[in-house]
Amino acid sequence: MEKITTVLFDLDGTLLPMDQDLFVKSYFGKLAEKMAPRGYDPDGLIKAVWGGTAAMVQNSGKSTNEEVFWNFFSGIYGEKALRDIPVFQEFYEVEFQEARQVCGFNPLAAQAVALCRELGLRRILATNPLFPSIATESRMRWAGVSPEDFEYYTTYENSVHCKPNPDYYRDILAHCGLRAEECLMVGNDVSEDMVTETLGMKVFLLTDCLINKEGKDLSGYPQGNFEDLMTFIQKLR
Structure with a gap:
């Protein structure tokens, strides 16, 4: 199994708990x-x-x-x-x-990002780039993380595709010089985030604010809460 070098995190409903x-x-x-x-x-x-x-x-x-x-x-x-x-x-x-005020907060979100840093993993914020950077950076801070925690984050200014288009993820891979096989995507939206599996990425479905609009079978996905995610990441190392 290829070694994971990079973790991509979704933001809304993943690092930042929310009812969309x-x-x-x-x-x-x-x-x-x-x-x-x-x-x-x-x-x-x-x-x-x-x-x-x-x-x-x-x-x-x-x-x-x-x-x-x-x-x-x-x-x-x-x-x-x-x-x-x-x-x-x-x-x-x-x-x-x-x-x-209508968003939640989970201190384990920042802990999961910090764990990746401690393990020497690259960190990318792969949030659907529908917002300007000022709004994306604000939502990061609401989640207890900061722009400095990530080497790259997507906004509507720097992106030319959106989720669930796989080309959105291909753009990130190209920008950061990565191969899909060395990446783990963490997200809460089955359609938008787990599509990365088709590119060859490993995935983890965060179920705290799960979105499964198409009613897909979830049994094949590694999944759970932030504690489960951190255990999963440590095992990948």
Whole structure:
């Protein structure tokens, strides 16, 4: 069995415990409140953000996710949307931070990342790159880890694909000079994270905030909580 050199961690629902529906409701509610005085109808705004998100998920790789999102969004709202980018940026710096209140916290998340560091393993944050870096870095801190804990983390600025597209993971491998066989992917979403197995990565399904939208059989996956994960990682060494 090939030696593992690198662990990829998902963020939302993995390092950062959350009920995804509750988080999205809080996030969108705060965004709509922020942008209403700028002339954005709440329902229309949320529909446009979902549309931009879908466009990023379908990204063919020719543009960054950031470019794809704003192309879609400005297609609805015109130049006004591009002029308001600083206001959206301010939202992530200020109001978005309140969404932390609907997220959980598990100190074992940071311990698992620290264990990887102690074992000399490379660490990558493979979070679906639908957010700007400021929002991704904030959510890391909410989870008790920091950008410095990872050699690379994906954001909408630096990515041209999204989960569950295997090309998203291929991009990470290419960027970091890795082969799939030397990597372990840790995530809570069966469809989005366990797809790495098809590339040859080892996987661990974190079940604290399990998402299995397609109702797949989970019996074949190494799985459990953070204690189980840390035991699993030590055995891989």
